[in-house]
Amino acid sequence: MLSKRIIPCLDVRNGRLTKGVKFVGNVDIGDPVESARIYYEEGADEIVFYDITASHEGRMAFLDVVNEVASKIFIPFSVGGGINTVEDMRACLLAGAEKVSVNSGAVKNPDIISQGAAAFGSQAIVLGMDVLKVPVSEAIPCGYEIVIHGGRTHTGLDALDWARTGEALGAGEICLNSIDADGTKEGYELTLTRMISDAVTIPVIASGGAGNPDHMVDALTQGRASAALIASIVHYGTYTIRQLKEHIAGRGVKVRQVW
Amino acid sequence: MLAILDYKAGNQTSVKRALDHLGIPNAITNDPSAIATARGLIFPGVGAAGQAMGELQATGLDHLIREMVQADKPLLGICVGCQILLSYSQENNTKALDIIPGECVLFNSAWTDETGAPIRVPHMGWNRVALQAPCPLFEGIAPESEFYFVHSYYPNPKAEYVIGTTTYGQPFCSVHGGPGLWAVQFHPEKSGRPGLKLLKNFWEYCLEDRRAV
Numbered sequence: 001m002l003s004k005r006i007i008p009c010l011d012v013r014n015g016r017l018t019k020g021v022k023f024v025g026n027v028d029i030g031d032p033v034e035s036a037r038i039y040y041e042e043g044a045d046e047i048v049f050y051d052i053t054a055s056h057e058g059r060m061a062f063l064d065v066v067n068e069v070a071s072k073i074f075i076p077f078s079v080g081g082g083i084n085t086v087e088d089m090r091a092c093l094l095a096g097a098e099k100v101s102v103n104s105g106a107v108k109n110p111d112i113i114s115q116g117a118a119a120f121g122s123q124a125i126v127l128g129m130d131v132l133k134v135p136v137s138e139a140i141p142c143g144y145e146i147v148i149h150g151g152r153t154h155t156g157l158d159a160l161d162w163a164r165t166g167e168a169l170g171a172g173e174i175c176l177n178s179i180d181a182d183g184t185k186e187g188y189e190l191t192l193t194r195m196i197s198d199a200v201t202i203p204v205i206a207s208g209g210a211g212n213p214d215h216m217v218d219a220l221t222q223g224r225a226s227a228a229l230i231a232s233i234v235h236y237g238t239y240t241i242r243q244l245k246e247h248i249a250g251r252g253v254k255v256r257q258v259w
Numbered sequence: 260m261l262a263i264l265d266y267k268a269g270n271q272t273s274v275k276r277a278l279d280h281l282g283i284p285n286a287i288t289n290d291p292s293a294i295a296t297a298r299g300l301i302f303p304g305v306g307a308a309g310q311a312m313g314e315l316q317a318t319g320l321d322h323l324i325r326e327m328v329q330a331d332k333p334l335l336g337i338c339v340g341c342q343i344l345l346s347y348s349q350e351n352n353t354k355a356l357d358i359i360p361g362e363c364v365l366f367n368s369a370w371t372d373e374t375g376a377p378i379r380v381p382h383m384g385w386n387r388v389a390l391q392a393p394c395p396l397f398e399g400i401a402p403e404s405e406f407y408f409v410h411s412y413y414p415n416p417k418a419e420y421v422i423g424t425t426t427y428g429q430p431f432c433s434v435h436g437g438p439g440l441w442a443v444q445f446h447p448e449k450s451g452r453p454g455l456k457l458l459k460n461f462w463e464y465c466l467e468d469r470r471a472v
Binding site (some may be wrong): 001002003004005040045070071072074076086094095096098120121122124171172201202203224226227256257258259 | 265272273276277279280305306316368372376377379380381382383384385386387402403404406407408409410426427446448449450451452453454455
């Protein structure tokens with residue numbers, strides 16, 4: 001029986017974590033490689049790195065990080081942020097990532113999904129979707145719109161329609177981030193998560209809003225997500241990944257507990 | 260050393276990194292003499308069966324793999340490398356290496372999971388392996404350990420070659436082969452400690468194998 005996945009997400013700028021990660025003893029670690037290694041040891045099922053660098057130098061530093069992570073942790077990891085071309089994808093995959101996540105790059109040029117899937121296989125291509133709740137309209141019949149630039153720019157794309165398009169173009173997975181829930185710690189956007197999970201046959205990763213392990217249980221059961229993305233709930237040392245998994249397993253959701 | 264067969268498979272560098280981490284001498288190569296003198300072979304693979312067979316034929320590795328298996332050189336197939344050891348794959352309607360009798364078939368999306376929902380394809384994530392026969396690759400690995408899978412097709416060899424099964428909607432064969440010729444559907448190079456242990460067990464088997472050079 002397939003386990004639900006717990007995936008910490010690390011934001012990287014110029015090769016360093018944007019916010020330090022606190023582990024036992026509240027030691028603040030700004031090194032993404034060391035943080036990833038500790039999460040690997042703690043039982044993370046996968047890790048996501050998100051590069052928020054704008055400069056070329058920062059990008060090179062990020063690829064160095066990817067390369068080093070790949071030689072130290074032996075679970076899958078994906079990278080996202082600023083991936084706009086097949087060459088961007090190739091650079092990340094050659095550096096050792098299993099998957100690349102395309103977000104605004106796919107909104108601007110949807111063909112990048114099919115090009116990436118043809119070049120590297122669907123399993124390597126994650127469609128990242130940033131979603132905002134909006135009034136139901138003719139253009140946005142599902143009531144959720146795709147936004148880019150951290151939610152500042154509306155695209156006019158209906159989220160449900162975009163998820164199906166992404167799947168048809170060859171995305172192997174969807175990482176679904178609710179801009180409304182992100183940072184609230186009040187739980188994932190369950191209506192959205194369930195709607196998208198039911199509309200596609202590829203796995204959906206729920207993202208945005210995790211404040212406690214019950215929120216994760218809700219996303220994985222009611223939301224029918226295959227995986228839950230987490231950030232501050234583990235970065236600030238509130239919970240370890242093992243504690244989260246013990247709680248989630250106690251609620252009857254199968255997660256990997258031996259590693 | 261272990262030879263990682265070089266036919267541009269997507270995960271060959273990941274396999275190399277895992278072996279390097281374990282301190283196991285290895286090389287990514289398609290050089291026949293390096294392959295012939297290696298203690299054992301790793302046959303990696305990510306992507307589609309048709310493309311993989313095409314690359315193998317283009318490099319002549321298809322014949323070389325058959326020769327090496329005939330000569331009892333230990334071999335470990337991973338993912339697509341596990342699938343195309345069989346006779347045939349439904350993926351791209353591919354005539355495969357035919358080293359182990361059987362075929363590779365697409366997951367049936369009418370199968371349902373424990374909640375009654377249709378299974379999602381690909382089968383992506385962590386799952387267990389239930390051993391149906393003893394296998395030295397799994398020595399020292401706790402039975403509740405999980406391995407990382409990502410695939411839409413699964414191996415379906417002749418029953419006597421089934422070593423381990425995994426349940427996704429229904430049980431399917433996730434480890435097959437026989438002594439010294441093994442194939443795993445999951446990615447040991449991405450399965451944390453249990454996966455690394457499996458690679459180490461393979462290397463130790465190769466070292467003990469007196470037939471190898």
